[in-house]
Amino acid sequence: xxxxxxxxxxxxxxxxxxxxxxxxxxxxxxxxxxxxxxxxxxxxxxxxxxxxxxxxxxxxxxxxxxxxxxxxxxxxxxxxxxxxxxxxxxxxxxxxxxxxxxxxxxxxxxxxxxxxxxxxxxxxxxxxxxxxxxxxxxxxxxxxxxxxxxxxxxxxxxxxxxxxxxxxxxxxxxxxxxxxxxxxxxxxxxxxxxxxxxxxxxxxxxxxxxxxxxxxxxxxxxxxxxxxxxxxxxxxxxxxxxxxxxxxxxxxxxxxxxxxxxxxxxxxxxxxxxxxxxxxxxxxxxxxxxxxxxxxxxxxxxxxxxxxxxxxxxxxxxxxxxxxxxxxxxxxxxxxxxxxxxxxxxxxxxxxxxxxxxxxxxxxxxxxxxxxxxxxxxxxxxxxxxxxxxxxxxxxxxxxxxxxxxxxxxxxxxxxxxxxxxxxxxxxxxxxxxxxxxxxxxxxxxxxxxxxxxxxxxxxxxxxxxxxxxxxxxxxxxxxxxxxxxxxxxxxxxxxxxxxxxxxxxxxxxxxxxxxxxxxxxxxxxxxxxxxxxxxxxxxxxxxxxxxxxxxxxxxxxxxxxxxxxxxxxxxxxxxxxxxxxxxxxxxxxxxxxxxxxxxxxxxxxxxxxxxxxxxxxxxxxxxxxxxxxxxxxxx
Ligand SMILES: Nc1ncnc2c1ncn2[C@@H]1O[C@H](COP(=O)(O)OP(=O)(O)OP(=O)(O)O)[C@@H](O)[C@H]1O
Numbered sequence: 269x270x271x272x273x274x275x276x277x278x279x280x281x282x283x284x285x286x287x288x289x290x291x292x293x294x295x296x297x298x299x300x301x302x303x304x305x306x307x308x309x310x311x312x313x314x315x316x317x318x319x320x321x322x323x324x325x326x327x328x329x330x331x332x333x334x335x336x337x338x339x340x341x342x343x344x345x346x347x348x349x350x351x352x353x354x355x356x357x358x359x360x361x362x363x364x365x366x367x368x369x370x371x372x373x374x375x376x377x378x379x380x381x382x383x384x385x386x387x388x389x390x391x392x393x394x395x396x397x398x399x400x401x402x403x404x405x406x407x408x409x410x411x412x413x414x415x416x417x418x419x420x421x422x423x424x425x426x427x428x429x430x431x432x433x434x435x436x437x438x439x440x441x442x443x444x445x446x447x448x449x450x451x452x453x454x455x456x457x458x459x460x461x462x463x464x465x466x467x468x469x470x471x472x473x474x475x476x477x478x479x480x481x482x483x484x485x486x487x488x489x490x491x492x493x494x495x496x497x498x499x500x501x502x503x504x505x506x507x508x509x510x511x512x513x514x515x516x517x518x519x520x521x522x523x524x525x526x527x528x529x530x531x532x533x534x535x536x537x538x539x540x541x542x543x544x545x546x547x548x549x550x551x552x553x554x555x556x557x558x559x560x561x562x563x564x565x566x567x568x569x570x571x572x573x574x575x576x577x578x579x580x581x582x583x584x585x586x587x588x589x590x591x592x593x594x595x596x597x598x599x600x601x602x603x604x605x606x607x608x609x610x611x612x613x614x615x616x617x618x619x620x621x622x623x624x625x626x627x628x629x630x631x632x633x634x635x636x637x638x639x640x641x642x643x644x645x646x647x648x649x650x651x652x653x654x655x656x657x658x659x660x661x662x663x664x665x666x667x668x669x670x671x672x673x674x675x676x677x678x679x680x681x682x683x684x685x686x687x688x689x690x691x692x693x694x695x696x697x698x699x700x701x702x703x704x705x706x707x708x709x710x711x712x713x714x715x716x717x718x719x720x721x722x723x724x725x726x727x728x729x730x731x732x733x734x735x736x737x738x739x740x741x742x743x744x745x746x747x748x749x750x751x752x753x754x755x756x757x758x759x760x761x762x763x764x765x766x767x768x769x770x771x772x773x774x775x776x777x778x779x780x781x782x783x784x785x786x787x788x789x790x791x792x793x794x795x796x797x798x799x800x801x802x803x804x805x806x807x808x809x810x811x812x813x814x815x816x817x818x819x820x821x822x823x824x825x826x827x828x829x830x831x832x833x834x835x836x837x838x839x840x841x842x843x844x845x846x847x848x849x850x851x852x853x854x855x856x857x858x859x860x861x862x863x864x865x866x867x868x869x870x871x872x873x874x875x876x877x878x879x880x881x882x883x884x885x886x887x888x889x890x891x892x893x894x895x896x897x898x899x900x901x902x903x904x
Pocket of ligand 1: 563564565567620622650651652653654655656657658659766767768798799867
């Protein structure tokens with residue numbers, strides 16, 4: 269650092285470090301000396317190389333001088349050679365020219381000679397060869413033609429042969445193809461067969477494996493039993509005498525057991541016969557004509573105007589036998605309003621909450637009697653809408669239930685030796701005509717059925733009516749559906765056909781006992797009567813009037829028949845007065861069992877008809893047919 273006018277002398281000057289400065293100068297000096305030594309070495313090298321170059325240069329200078337001398341010599345030699353060459357070239361040109369002239373001359377001469385010779389030769393050849401050549405040509409032509417013909421015919425023959433061979437080959441190939449096709453088909457069939465065989469084989473294999481494992485298991489168990497048997501044999505052989513005795517004892521005891529079983533079986537059969545007898549005696553003691561009353565519930569569809577009547581069930585609901593109906597109001601002369609209660613008593617009374625199952629339970633014994641060879645008749649009586657069809661033909665009504673029970677009982681009786689055949693018919697009595705409800709729908713009112721009675725066997729046949737064998741309990745539903753369809757078709761002609769006709773379901777039961785040799789023939793008649801309401805004659809006209817008259821007539825005939833039966837003593841029973849009673853002749857008698865359902869509407873509006881129905885039912889209930897029966901009284 270230097271001092272200047274602007275230097276701030278007042279600023280402190282750093283102290284001068286001599287050692288540091290000296291070290292720096294020394295290192296700089298050492299560097300400089302190194303550099304000088306290196307440049308001296310380089311300079312010596314350079315001088316050495318320069319002296320070498322100089323020596324080389326001198327050598328080269330000498331070579332150049334030698335070469336220039338030899339060049340000069342060569343140059344002069346070349347000049348001499350050039351002179352010699354031009355002289356030689358000229359001489360050569362002369363000689364070449366001369367030679368060319370000579371060659372041309374010779375060539376010309378040779379050509380002329382050649383042409384002359386050629387002409388001479390041609391002329392000579394032409395004259396001598398022309399003749400021979402022609403002949404030869406003809407000969408060659410002929411030969412060629414012959415050869416050509418030969419060749420052609422050969423070729424044609426060859427072509428024919430080839431064609432024949434080809435055709436043959438084609439045919440053979442066709443045959444081969446057909447054969448192959450057949451073989452192919454055969455193979456395909458065989459393949460399919462093989463596949464099927466394979467599948468079968470597989471199944472067989474599986475089943476064989478299964479059988480094998482079973483056999484194996486069996487084998488094991490057989491081996492076990494075998495061992496046991498062997499042990500037994502050993503044991504038996506060891507004590508043969510004692511075993512023989514034991515065997516004889518066992519045999520004797522077995523014989524005794526068999527005899528005892530036979531005795532028990534015979535006893536069982538005798539007891540079964542006794543049970544049937546007792547059961548039917550009980551039924552008889554209960555009275556041949558039994559009457560059940562059923563009150564239907566108020567329907568959900570009932571309007572407010574359809575007031576319920578006052579109906580009471582005074583005794584136990586479980587086993588009700590009585591029903592009390594409050595009659596219509598009556599005004600006395602003094603204007604006093606009174607009502608009277610009508611009490612009725614039957615074999616059984618079912619309230620509005622009763623179900624078909626409970627109702628059937630009460631009649632099941634009666635149904636059973638048909639299987640025991642009795643003629644049974646169950647009929648529903650009541651005004652239109654009181655529940656007759658519901659009770660009888662609805663899917664869980666008396667008809668399907670009766671068939672089911674009979675079918676089940678018949679099956680149970682099979683082990684006691686009984687075999688039953690059941691056949692069902694379904695007919696209606698409409699306007700005193702009998703129609704087949706199982707026939708063709710279009711023929712319902714046209715095809716008439718005839719009633720034929722066998723007075724000896726006390727049996728009834730219906731000529732012209734379908735009889736369906738009930739080989740299963742469910743068949744009855746088909747039957748009911750057919751009947752219902754027929755009636756609905758007929759309903760288009762006469763309104764409310766089911767209310768205006770009586771329908772009779774007839775089930776014939778023929779049984780045979782292979783052990784006891786017994787036979788039985790029973791009939792179960794389930795009758796849904798026409799509506800019992802009395803229509804005022806003045807209101808009904810035409811067909812309706814005829815229907816009403818016929819219904820009234822047949823229902824009163826039914827009452828008459830029951831009344832006559834009640835008289836007893838073998839008096840005249842007017843079965844013939846109506847088709848219905850005539851049809852049911854052998855099921856409405858002292859030997860048959862009869863049950864009547866009186867169906868009641870719960871409505872106030874139907875009170876009058878209800879009372880009429882109940883009074884009619886009471887008369888029936890009071891009828892004696894041969895056996896003692898509780899008397900009941902109709903209270904007004
Ligand atoms: N116990 C009952 N429980 C429930 N509904 C019933 C019962 N009884 C009858 N009904 C119903 O009442 C209506 C009339 O019954 P149903 O047709 O059986 O009378 P009906 O006496 O056979 O009449 P019709 O003489 O016209 O054939 C039906 O809708 C039926 O389903």
